[in-house]
Each structure stands twice: as C-alpha cells, then as structure tokens.
Amino acid sequence: MEAAIAAHGLRKRFGSFDAVQGIDLIVKHGEVLGFLGPNGAGKSTTMRMITGFLAPTAGSVRICGTDMLADPLKAKEHMGYLPEGAPCYPDMTVAEFLGFIGAVRGFSGAERARRVDAAVERTNLQGVYHQPIETLSKGFKRRVGLAQAILHDPPVLIMDEPPTVSTRTRSTKCVNSSAPWPRTRRSC
Numbered sequence: 001m002e003a004a005i006a007a008h009g010l011r012k013r014f015g016s017f018d019a020v021q022g023i024d025l026i027v028k029h030g031e032v033l034g035f036l037g038p039n040g041a042g043k044s045t046t047m048r049m050i051t052g053f054l055a056p057t058a059g060s061v062r063i064c065g066t067d068m069l070a071d072p073l074k075a076k077e078h079m080g081y082l083p084e085g086a087p088c089y090p091d092m093t094v095a096e097f098l099g100f101i102g103a104v105r106g107f108s109g110a111e112r113a114r115r116v117d118a119a120v121e122r123t124n125l126q127g128v129y130h131q132p133i134e135t136l137s138k139g140f141k142r143r144v145g146l147a148q149a150i151l152h153d154p155p156v157l158i159m160d161e162p163p164t165v166s167t168r169t170r171s172t173k174c175v176n177s178s179a180p181w182p183r184t185r186r187s188c
C-alpha cells in the first residue's frame with residue numbers, strides 16, 4: 001500500500017530566508033506523526049506544503065500515492081486539514097459552515113446531512129450548532145475547524161496545533177473520539 005504521506009526534499013524559501021531546508025518523511029497508514037520545534041522552526045510551513053496550500057520551492061509530496069503538484073484536487077480528497085488558528089467564515093453559524101464545507105466536498109441531500117451530523121457528534125458541537133462562529137470561544141472554534149477537517153472521512157488528517165485537551169468531560173470526549181482516527185478511518 002502507498003504511504004499515507006511521502007515528502008521528499010521539501011524546501012521553502014521566502015525571499016532570502018530559508019524557512020524549511022529539506023524535509024524527507026514517510027508516514028504509513030495508522031501512524032501518528034507530530035512535529036515538535038521552537039516557534040518559527042517551520043512546522044506550519046511544512047504542513048502548508050504537505051497540504052498543498054503553499055507551493056514548495058523544491059521537493060515533492062505524495063498523499064496516498066497522488067502527487068500534490070500534479071493532481072492537487074485528488075490529493076486533497078484523501079486529506080483533512082485543520083490549519084493554524086480557526087479560519088472559518090465568522091458570520092456563518094456552525095450549521096451553515098459545515099453544510100457549506102459538505103457541499104464543497106461534493107456531498108448533497110441526505111448524505112451531506114448525515115456527514116454533518118456525524119462530524120458534529122464526534123466533535124461535540126451540538127450545543128452551539130446554530131450559533132455564529134464569531135461568537136464562539138477559541139476552543140469551540142477549533143472544534144469547528146476539526147469538524148470540517150473530518151467531514152469527508154479522510155484517510156489522512158493533518159492538524160496544526162490540534163484542539164487543546166482539557167480534563168472537562170466535553171473536551172475529553174472530543175479528543176477521545178478523534179484519538180483512534182488512524183485505525184478506524186477508511187484507507188486510500
């Protein structure tokens with residue numbers, strides 16, 4: 001089986017500054033890989049290149065065997081991405097935003113409703129479902145970001161600073177429900 005993520009020689013140069021100086025990595029299905037490093041080390045930049053949101057200066061990325069540069073739409077079908085921050089449309093409610101993401105991912109009708117319900121359930125967003133995103137706390141905004149990332153049930157999930165774990169029941173449930181991700185998700 002193809003690796004979930006295969007990156008070779010990834011580099012990113014901003015002007016005269018080398019933000020990422022050559023990353024090689026292979027992530028197999030079922031593996032969980034974390035980036036640790038000081039602020040400014042290049043973690044987010046590397047994730048943006050792996051997810052196809054930033055073109056690398058050099059190097060290649062394959063997601064489930066699909067080359068990100070050659071076929072970005074197909075590569076992104078295999079992947080959910082929770083970016084740094086919470087870049088949701090702030091004036092939409094959670095329901096509107098997740099419905100919109102479902103449509104962008106190509107779902108409609110009962111299938112879209114089922115997927116939105118499942119993502120809301122997994123991230124415990126029922127209590128804020130009809131609330132505008134701009135009125136949510138930071139933690140809930142992150143959960144909305146996670147819900148959009150898992151909505152299409154991707155085999156590869158990339159999270160830049162995953163939602164914070166707390167000992168409160170609701171948060172713990174959220175984290176627990178996403179913990180077995182690599183073992184339960186569909187493969188490529």
Ligand SMILES: Nc1ncnc2c1ncn2[C@@H]1O[C@H](COP(=O)(O)OP(=O)(O)OP(=O)(O)O)[C@@H](O)[C@H]1O
Pocket residue numbers: 014019037038039040041042043044045046
């Ligand atoms: N669009 C950009 N233009 C210029 N420099 C950039 C750009 N994006 C990132 N950088 C620089 O690249 C370096 C790596 O940034 P990056 O955001 O990848 O770090 P990070 O490891 O994710 O840091 P943090 O732990 O703070 O999230 C930093 O010096 C940053 O200022």
Ligand SMILES: [Mg+2]
Pocket residue numbers: 043044045084160
């Ligand atoms: Mg970062």
